[in-house]
Amino acid sequence: GCQVVVSGVDTVHIYGAAAKFGLSSQVLCDSGFVQFTDSTISNDLVTGRKWKFGDGTESSDLNPSHFYKKTGNYPIQLIVNTARGCSDTASIQFPISIVNSPKIDIVGDSSGCIPSTASFSGVITVADTSQLSWNWDFGNGLGSSIQNPTGIVYGTAGTYSVKLITVNSSGCADTTLKVFQALPVPVVEAGADLTACLNSPVQLQASGATTYQWTQNSSLSCTNCAGPLAIPQQTTRYYVLGTNEVGCSKTDSVLVRVQQPQKLSASAGDTICVGSVLQLNASGTDRYNW
Numbered sequence: 437g438c439q440v441v442v443s444g445v446d447t448v449h450i451y452g453a454a455a456k457f458g459l460s461s462q463v464l465c466d467s468g469f470v471q472f473t474d475s476t477i478s479n480d481l482v483t484g485r486k487w488k489f490g491d492g493t494e495s496s497d498l499n500p501s502h503f504y505k506k507t508g509n510y511p512i513q514l515i516v517n518t519a520r521g522c523s524d525t526a527s528i529q530f531p532i533s534i535v536n537s538p539k540i541d542i543v544g545d546s547s548g549c550i551p552s553t554a555s556f557s558g559v560i561t562v563a564d565t566s567q568l569s570w571n572w573d574f575g576n577g578l579g580s581s582i583q584n585p586t587g588i589v590y591g592t593a594g595t596y597s598v599k600l601i602t603v604n605s606s607g608c609a610d611t612t613l614k615v616f617q618a619l620p621v622p623v624v625e626a627g628a629d630l631t632a633c634l635n636s637p638v639q640l641q642a643s644g645a646t647t648y649q650w651t652q653n654s655s656l657s658c659t660n661c662a663g664p665l666a667i668p669q670q671t672t673r674y675y676v677l678g679t680n681e682v683g684c685s686k687t688d689s690v691l692v693r694v695q696q697p698q699k700l701s702a703s704a705g706d707t708i709c710v711g712s713v714l715q716l717n718a719s720g721t722d723r724y725n726w
Contacts, residue, residue: 453478455516455526462530465537465608467505472512474498476526480518488513490531507534537608538564542600547617549684550593554616555586558600566604573599575616590618622646624678626690633695637665640690645678670694 453476460471476482487495489502490510504510509531517523544556558570572580574588575596590596596616603609622645632638640656641663642648650659653674657665666674671693679685703717718724 451480451518451520452522453480453482453516453518453524455514455524457512457514457526459512459528459532461532463533463535463606464504465535465606466507467503467534469501469503470532471501472499472514474514474516476514476516476524478516478518478522480520480522482516483519484517486513486515488515504532504534507536509533533606535604535606535608536562536564538562538566538568538602538604538610540600540602540610540612542598542612542614544614545616546614547619548590549619549621549682550591552590552618554588554590555584556588556598556600556614557584558602564604566606568605569603571601571603575599590616593618593620619682619684620680621684621686622678622680624676624686624688626674626676626688629691629693631693631695632666632668634669634697635667637667638692640664640666640674640676640692642676642678642688645686646681647679649677649679651675666692668692668694 456475456477458473458475461468464470472487474485476485485496485498487497487500487502489495490512491504491506491508493502495502511531512528514526515523538560539562541559541561542556543559545552545554548554556572560568570581570583572585574580575598576588576590578588596618598614598616599611600614601609601611624642624644627641627643630638630640643662648660648662650656650664651674652659653672655666655668655672656674666672671691673689673691675687675689677685677687701719703715706714708714716726
């Protein structure tokens with residue numbers, strides 16, 4: 437039962453591992469791959485590792501890549517084991533989030549005759565409770581950051597691509613397009629102003645459109661033709677509405693001045709001496725030819 441103290445030098449070895457890892461993305465939109473990187477610090481040989489991806493799947497690879505196909509929050513764990521039986525577990529502070537992208541559409545005007553003023557609305561087609569930002573490009577050099585912009589002017593005929601990008605608070609986005617047609621207006625000409633004698637027909641001639649509609653007037657031979665005959669009883673301005681093949685219209689007018697019948701009179705006859713001068717006078721018209 438005796439005890440003897442023995443003095444000497446010995447070494448105590450402390451082994452262990454500190455599990456650590458990194459990942460390529462914390463937030464993904466709709467679905468996608470996340471790359472994981474093992475950065476464990478250990479003074480012992482790591483003989484095993486287990487990744488838990490939060491969706492019921494696992495991996496023992498050193499630096500695995502995992503595909504998340506459903507939206508949700510996924511906590512991640514890495515468990516490492518060493519040759520001498522040491523073990524450690526690492527987790528991320530915040531889970532990986534797979535977030536739905538917003539789903540949007542554009543409703544509003546599709547066409548208009550220039551100068552056309554259009555209105556559009558951004559419509560959420562799938563419910564989204566997060567805050568959304570709106571970024572419009574109307575294709576005419578103008579844009580907007582509100583959901584339902586109005587008063588967008590297209591002054592030049594052509595086809596315009598209207599684009600809307602909507603981003604939610606997680607940075608997920610959706611882009612949608614709509615075509616707007618700015619339609620040309622016809623260059624309608626009713627013709628030069630005319631002068632006619634009373635009860636004398638004059639030919640009117642409109643041009644520049646596909647169809648024509650003259651303002652109703654009983655002195656016209658037709659009101660839905662390009663060239664009606666007009667027999668006005670007094671000076672009259674005629675209006676015509678011309679419409680082109682895309683349905684855009686413009687109005688022009690022509691003035692027909694009516695010369696009423698004239699009563700011509702001349703000064704009475706007279707007798708004069710040879711070499712004398714007599715003033716002749718005529719009245720009742722605009723021009724005279726003696």
